[in-house]
Amino acid sequence: MSAGGADLSALRVLVVGAGPAGTRAVETLLAHGVKPVVVDEAPRNGGQIYRQPPPGFRRPAKALYGFEAQKARRIHAVFAATEGTLDYRPETLVWNLSRNVAFTLDDNGLAELPYDALILATGAMDRTVPLPGWTTPGVFSLGGSQVALKYQGCAVGRRVAFLGTGPLLYLVAYQYARAGAGVAAVLDTASFGDGLRALPGLAASGTTLLKGLWYRERLRLAGIARKSRVTPLAIESDEGGERVTALRYRVGRGREKRLACDAVALGYGLKPETQLAELAGAELAFDGRTRQWLPAIDDDGRASAAGVYLAGDGAGIAGADAAELRGELAALALLADRAVTVSARRMVALRRRLARFARFRAALETAFPYPARLAPALPDETIVCRCEMIRAGEIRTAARELGATEMNRCKALTRLGMGRCQARLCGQVAAEILADATGLPLAAVGRLRGQGPIKPLPIRLAHLADEPAPGEAA
Numbered sequence: 001m002s003a004g005g006a007d008l009s010a011l012r013v014l015v016v017g018a019g020p021a022g023t024r025a026v027e028t029l030l031a032h033g034v035k036p037v038v039v040d041e042a043p044r045n046g047g048q049i050y051r052q053p054p055p056g057f058r059r060p061a062k063a064l065y066g067f068e069a070q071k072a073r074r075i076h077a078v079f080a081a082t083e084g085t086l087d088y089r090p091e092t093l094v095w096n097l098s099r100n101v102a103f104t105l106d107d108n109g110l111a112e113l114p115y116d117a118l119i120l121a122t123g124a125m126d127r128t129v130p131l132p133g134w135t136t137p138g139v140f141s142l143g144g145s146q147v148a149l150k151y152q153g154c155a156v157g158r159r160v161a162f163l164g165t166g167p168l169l170y171l172v173a174y175q176y177a178r179a180g181a182g183v184a185a186v187l188d189t190a191s192f193g194d195g196l197r198a199l200p201g202l203a204a205s206g207t208t209l210l211k212g213l214w215y216r217e218r219l220r221l222a223g224i225a226r227k228s229r230v231t232p233l234a235i236e237s238d239e240g241g242e243r244v245t246a247l248r249y250r251v252g253r254g255r256e257k258r259l260a261c262d263a264v265a266l267g268y269g270l271k272p273e274t275q276l277a278e279l280a281g282a283e284l285a286f287d288g289r290t291r292q293w294l295p296a297i298d299d300d301g302r303a304s305a306a307g308v309y310l311a312g313d314g315a316g317i318a319g320a321d322a323a324e325l326r327g328e329l330a331a332l333a334l335l336a337d338r339a340v341t342v343s344a345r346r347m348v349a350l351r352r353r354l355a356r357f358a359r360f361r362a363a364l365e366t367a368f369p370y371p372a373r374l375a376p377a378l379p380d381e382t383i384v385c386r387c388e389m390i391r392a393g394e395i396r397t398a399a400r401e402l403g404a405t406e407m408n409r410c411k412a413l414t415r416l417g418m419g420r421c422q423a424r425l426c427g428q429v430a431a432e433i434l435a436d437a438t439g440l441p442l443a444a445v446g447r448l449r450g451q452g453p454i455k456p457l458p459i460r461l462a463h464l465a466d467e468p469a470p471g472e473a474a
């Protein structure tokens, strides 16, 4: 029996993701007598922002998480307190969902995990826009370059150019500079005017704005050049194409410039990891402000599919503090839907605080808008889908000569998005190019349908070796 009186002993709840959202969801379920199964592909809990280094690495929390060290400790402590009692499965990937069964992969192989209710707290990934030369070794996503520093304690280059837009651009550049790594410059596609327009909304957040200004000021004091209104042009490499040598860009309508560097970290904000939500039957809706498809959820995180709840950045980017609140709220909604008595006052308070975060988020989108102008301007020969080596020109040909007016048709005609990443990296940019080539609104060209496996699965050669060859007796 739960605290609320409903019999939940047989209820199988699965939580995917042990970041801030998943952690608070788990904590809330446990507090109401429900023991979920928690699955995360990462080796340790904490998610992206509070990612823990491997055991044996000894960088102190302050060095790893800066201003957020205290929050990181609190989030880590939730899981530490459940050790031995919670069914927590790290290093386990959920690669597909179908009919209330999660298909997982861990060191022991493939398994199936049935559930009655599901909380997806799968977080986000970098949003990138290709440019000529972006497949050269030494080009990283912004998040990837931060993971290298946070998890492995190493920098991606000796002189790294930071390119893109969003709060993470300045944060990671600052973290690199602070760790003693070389930062060539910070190049932002947003303009000073964007920031000015967003100022009233940003100011309402208080400390978050101050932290952002502080990062910028530290970069300035360290003598690191910062440019806004940047249009990236190309990444240059050595003769063999094996090493980054420079980044070419333009500021406003100015002359072309060349920045010498040996690595580039690029990212234009984040995109939610929505594949599992889609496979679980959740509807997605087009969000015109961020120009992406997001799971359609109610204020508490309920998806359109029964028994499916979304929390954290996987439901729409709102940041780590909001992720904690959304995790708790989604768990409370799940419990309330199962007739468990939960605090209605607490739910109201959480919704109210989340509404404030939503206003702040809107201001951030104004300050650091996704540069929709970049993808349509890519030269024809630029690789867009790097798994299948599909170039921008091939998408345009599919649109203009083969009649592709929708993303899945474009995929069938070009192989775009059929490779390892399943379009997680290229899907949105390809849609921008297709929309531009057809003259259709972005929402009208749709998106590539999610399919399992959402991430690559290893072929176990040992198993194959045991199989008889075709035509061979068993």
Ligand SMILES: Cc1cc2nc3c(=O)[nH]c(=O)nc-3n(C[C@H](O)[C@H](O)[C@H](O)COP(=O)(O)OP(=O)(O)OC[C@H]3O[C@@H](n4cnc5c(N)ncnc54)[C@H](O)[C@@H]3O)c2cc1C
Residues within 6 Å of the ligand: 016, 017, 018, 019, 020, 021, 022, 039, 040, 041, 042, 046, 047, 048, 049, 050, 092, 093, 094, 095, 121, 122, 123, 124, 125, 126, 142, 143, 144, 146, 147, 168, 171, 270, 273, 276, 311, 312, 313, 314, 318, 319, 320, 321, 323
């Ligand atoms: C690379 C990166 C770096 C970031 N760094 C910062 C930062 O320094 N500061 C900041 O304020 N914000 C940062 N952000 C944003 C920040 O991650 C989020 O605001 C916050 O972590 C969201 O919490 P969450 O619980 O929703 O998701 P996350 O913290 O991302 O946690 C999601 C968890 O789900 C797991 N997961 C996802 N899919 C699967 C699957 N299929 N199977 C199993 N497990 C799965 C992941 O391993 C992860 O642990 C970063 C985002 C990214 C993508």
